[in-house]
Amino acid sequence: MTNWTDEAAWARTRRPMRTATGLDSAAYVNDEFYLVEQQRVFGQAWVCVGIADEAVAGRMLVRQVGSKSVILTRNETGDLRGFINSCRHRGTELAEADCDVAGTIRCPYHRWGYSLDGALKATPFFDEVPRDDFDKADFGLLPVRVDTWGVLLFACLSDDTPPLLDWLGDLPDRMAGYRLDTWSTVHQASIDIQANWKLITENFQEYYHLTWVHPELAKVSRVADHYRYQGSGMYCGQTTTPVSGDERDEWLALPEAWGLDASDSVSGRFIAIFPNVILSVLPNHVWMMRLDPIAPGITRETCTMLLPTSVQDAGGATAGAGAVDGDLRDDAIAPTRRFWVDVNNEDIDIVQRGQRGLARGGVPAGPLAPRFEEPLHRFHNMLADCMTNDGLSGLQVPTGDQPGDTWGAGENPTPAAIDRVAKGA
Ligand code: FES
Ligand SMILES: [Fe+2]
Known part of the structure; x- marks a missing residue:
């Protein structure tokens, strides 16, 4: 039986990206793996x-x-x-x-x-x-x-783990322009998904599947407009710059938050904070998904839609109960919410299929696509760091992308280069 707390079990994850594989199927279906993961990941992480x-x-x-x-x-x-x-x-x-x-x-x-x-x-x-x-x-x-x-609450069971700000690395600075601490909930719903929690966040972290799983989304969020968005910190990220624009535009239906800079106001930031929260931050709303593992093959996903205070003050919608007529609130947010529910249903369908294939197929771990799946490699290495350490006082928070990093299809643009793309320069 594999000892998942032993570094030797993670040899293929620890290889460089271009020779690494995905995780063994046991990581998604095995009761023993799940128990260790509950102790070493959810028992030690923020x-x-x-x-x-x-x-x-x-x-x-x-x-x-x-x-x-x-x-x-x-x-x-x-x-x-x-x-x-x-x-x-x-x-x-x-x-x-x-x-x-x-x-x-x-x-x-x-x-x-x-x-x-x-x-x-x-x-x-x-x-x-x-x-x-x-x-x-x-x-x-x-x-x-x-x-x-920002708007997120965190808990950590271990006293050894570095403070939350160390865990998040450069993310608070990177996202400071959104002033997320002023945003608030307008919609929340939970669903139990028949898939391991890692499949859900991995699926979020790669846009390789975009063309085939989300044919409608792919029309408005072009693969060519995706870039990596990863600095130092326990997170993986990508950005869509510019965020889509055509006749569909559901997720641009609400007014934009006030005070965003040139890059934030034209981008979608898609951030997976290790281990269990994934954020889609648009100029006018946030769609957040919190993942609570229930069993190796079951995850409770809590979806929350948030709006910036400036949008709510503009009268389009209001958080909480009672302040503004509920129908008005629902009308204002309905197109955006429907958009995300549709996309999420497509994702749920494919991750549940992934779970079934892993549980019933048990094929060896396969290669990751360097162009699209580097965030999964980063995520798998964070997982390995937690699984192989009893106490995270010595945790090495991953470094971020370097200017000039290349990933198969060309140079990964620096934020400044993304800004130039956004402005059409
Ligand atoms: S008062 Fe809590 S167990 Fe007795
Ligand atoms: Fe997806």
Whole structure:
């Protein structure tokens, strides 16, 4: 049996791009691989657990991170907190699902109560016969690291892993012009996909399949307009510059965010942050997909559409409930949402087929296309880094593309060159 924590198991992934292969089929279907992956990837990485506007004061979020259930709250001063979802008395689950919370987190079993900062405050009747050794200060909720970037919430179960900003590398700077922390949710829906989580993010990371799986999309998002968009950081990315323009244009139906620079205002940025969140950032909206593994062959995909505050203020749509007539909101976002649902259904169909082929075929890992699938190679190496290390304190965040890098079909343009393309120079 393969030992997936041993570097020797990753020899073909560690080869240079032009001789590397994809992952062994076991990585997508094998229970043992999945268990190690839950421990070494989802138990050590910064895992996306939601959208910032879900974690508002008065709400408690419940999310699975690796093998642990985690709750997230905001305390009285608005600080985000994360805890293991387990009472310090006899370990009971504190919350089953996202819920409202007043000032106190109450265990349903014997009503021990915790503050939103996790401190144990109430132990009904516990002291009627005092114990010699009991101090409430010793029994606060177990903390979990949490942090935010832009609109995204992250949690990390390991104390060894570098801070979120190190994990993200140059991405916050690269995406700063979008001011994503001001964007908010207008639509969210979850679907269970019969495929391993890696197949879904790999499919997102390559546009090799565009012509055949998305014939309509390929008309408006030309293969020739795709470039890599990868700096230093635990992410893979590509950009479409210029983003499409023809009569279909559903994803350009909403007004553009204010204040974007010349490149951002004509581009689509497609970013897969390792391990489990994929972002399509357009000048006027974001379509985000968070991937929660359920089993080797099942992934819950939560799709969220976000709009910039400037677009919402312009009256096209409004986030949240109640402020503006719901029909108006739905009318404004419907074409864009429909566009993504159609494209996503095409992707779901092909990744489920990929899963079936891997599960029932078990063929050896095949070669990756250097022109189109370098992000998969990068992603597979991040996976290998996590799988082979018990503790990520020494993590080497991947470097980014260098000016002049070539990938089969020609030079990978630098951002400045992309800008010139965008302007038609
Ligand atoms: S298990 Fe929570 S109060 Fe007893
Ligand atoms: Fe696709």
